[in-house]
Amino acid sequence: MEVLIMAVHILVASFWIGGMLFMVLALSPYVRKLPEDVAVKAYQEVGKRYSFWGTVIGLPVLFITGVLNMKTMGVGFSDLMNSSNSYASTLHHKIHLFILTVILAFVHDFYVGPRSHLSKKFKITARVIGIINLILGISIIYLAARLRMGG
Template identity: 75%
Template sequence: MLDTLILTVHILTASFWIGGMLFMVLALSPYVRKLPEDLSVKSYQEVGRRYSFWGTVIGLPLLFLTGLYNMNVMGVTWEDFFNFANDYAATLHHKVHLFLLTVILASIHDFYIGPRSHINRKFRITARIIGILNLILGIFIIYLAAKLRYGG
């Protein structure tokens, strides 16, 4: 029962993380770009702050912890993980490395570039590029998760 609960939390948190990024790209951005610049900047800043708290500060550590637990449930040892002992461990290894890259990019985006995106065009474009890159990485991580479901 606990294993299922923790896997559910992991999937819900991943859904929130990716869903939030998709919402930003597909729904919020097209709408906010049509607003006057001062309101556009204010809207992005406010939504970004809120999403950063729930997505990055709460969500990413929760994904990491529940992921470690799930790794243990699946019987992958640290030795397996670092030695690519089987297809499952190898895919998991790649998934974790992409996740760590996502954490780094999200931290740079959410705590440095994003809050400064109102300063100039360079920050705005950099924030957009990092955000889209993180979305692509997140989608690929979900692909690897699906691959794990079928044995790696």
């Protein structure tokens, strides 16, 4: 069962980061070449679908499987305050970055993103939050790799 939980965690994390990379590296360069009304519609449609699967479904699944993985590794929430344990310290940082990611994802997906076509301010803010979230996601993957190597 532990392997299944870890596999689901990795699959959903791959979808989350892969979706953001797809947006930055494939969708955005293509959509920027389209007429503005078509580009706005494309971003809004893809954004809604990705927000549902990535944010509404994916982030809670990552949280649940992450907590179950902690249990599998024998780490409790009280252990996260032990800075002398490198594994718990790394996990502590990973959890903090995840919480920040969740907050930014909700702000981006349900407030700034849907309004990004209304003003340049919203458009730039959506882009900046998206890039910050991608950097946070990549940082979380790095910390996950550190955890798999012992902390």
